[in-house]
Amino acid sequence: MKKLLMLTAAVSSVFAPIASATEEVNVYSYRQPFLVEPMFDEFTKQTGIAVNVKFSKTGIAEKLAQEGEYSPADVVLTTDISRLVELSNKKVVQAVDSKVINENVPAQYRDSENEWFSLTLRTRNVYSSRDRVGKLGADFDYKDLVNPEYKGKICTRSGKHPYNVSLVASMVAHYGEAEAKTWLEGVKDNLARKPQGNDRAQVKAIKEGLCDVALGNSYYLGKMVNNPKQVSWADSVYINFPGQEANGTHVNVSGMAMAKHAPNHANALKLMEFLTGDKAQQMYAEINYEYPVKEGVKRSELVASWGDFKADKLPLEKIAENHSIAVKLLDETKFDL
Template sequence: MKKLLTLTAVATAAFTAPSMAAEEVNVYSYRQPFLVEPMFKAFTEETGIKVNVMFSDKGLAEKIKQEGEYSPADVVLTTDISRLVELADKEVVQSVNSDTINGNIPSQYRDDEGEWFALTLRSRNVYSSRDRVGKLGNDFDYTDLAKPEYKGKICTRSGKHPYNVSLVASMISHYGEAETQTWLEGVKANLARKPQGNDRAQVKAIKEGLCDVSLGNSYYLGKMVNDPEQVPWAESVYINFPGQESNGTHVNVSGMAMAKYAPNHENALKLMEFLTAEKAQQMYAEVNYEYPVKEGVKRSELVASWGDFTADALPLEKVAENHSAAVRLLDEVKFDL
């Protein structure tokens, strides 16, 4: 595992043993520090509770399991539904029953047993070249990516990346394994290059003329618009919301769970409730260009400019159930080779 970066919401600090201080809460996070620090700072200002954060890009479920009852973790933040479900499957989280949280988060975006909750939504979009393709119509669907007309025109990051695995898992939920495998074979045949890089790298490839369309999460467009070097990339594409005349656009989530042996249980619950309330949800929208999970919270002006869309209503638990099958199909079609 890569060396873990430790920090707090207000200053750098390490925690190596369970914190029993009344005014602390310990967070293990897959989310990068700069994305969550603003929310933690606001929480501390409002409650006086200090937030200690340990960041890692992998292995947090295993770490908590190894630490057992001596784990200092109170709250775990993740970047994908598969990682939320992994926490539950490894039995390193506990059930939370909060009227506040349940009232803020729609049922399709939380676990029936209260073991995990979504915090933000991010749509899995298709970006298209402004010059060579133009805006895709409302009838465009993910299934279209396998059509012969896109031969040599598609770029994407690794099929095994959690964002793409979740999309494939949702396709299995809607169409079954056999049809999804045929679709994956068609998409692979249409790739302009071997899967590589991140979502922003695919938009850069469109700008450079290497491909015409790509898969990418919505919030990356906001990040590119605010990066002087990447503005030309963003300006070279349209953002499209597939599935508007079928199942809707696939959405993934960032989310949270309470650690099984949370030593600061009360403070952990306060933090979790704060992150689902309007103030933090608005900050997620403005700072990270994500879609708030709490109904009624406004999107950022930039995100709103991309237009409205209908999200896939498939419960995330159904998507998670097909995670292993999605990975297997990606291996069978040798998608990344």
């Protein structure tokens, strides 16, 4: 009993409930506070339900497993398909049967067992130097990164970063393990430098002339455009959507799941449905320059200016199935070395 009381006190101290609200829902989130708190504030305004949040950079799946049935978590927010699938694989989330969510989130962007759902979309783009390369043609594909014209001209962050692992996993799904490995070897041979930094650092490298093209997520361009110290980086590149005459541009996501032992099940469901609705989807689009997962919701003006694109139709589950193979290929090719 003493251990139970200590555990309950420990997990309860994580949250700071809003005293004026009579009901609550508890969220564990990988997403940064400024990205999600505006949506939570709107949800509380509409429903009177307080949203108590614990932000973390790592270890949420492990924390849920450790807390077990005594966990206070109701909803989990995370980024990248691999982290969503990890929640299911570790059996720390539960299936959610919601007509509202299923109507708002296209099938390719949710779990077939309804254990996780995407909230926003982000594309894995190729940035090109305005001065030295120009806009890449509509026929440009990820496979073209191995071409001789890009020898010593490509920059990217670590191949082991989840964004790149997911891209490699999609290549495995489309072309098979052997061809994906050959592609990775070709990209590695064309790198201008050892993989390093984050996505914005690759655009900075283009601005500085260290490379001519780089892999990067779409929303980072929006962040740089609106950062006085980085706007010159953004102005130095074009954003390109690979695969428009092939499989389409690779899409990754941010998403959500309901914790296995959610103590506030009804309120958790209300929050999850709200996050897939028009209001929250529009707020996501404006705040973080991501693409709404719900069809028909307008993109931000800046994101819309980048143009339309054809997204890869590969279900996220299919990509996730090849995650371990992708990591193995990155090791075998010594991509980061």
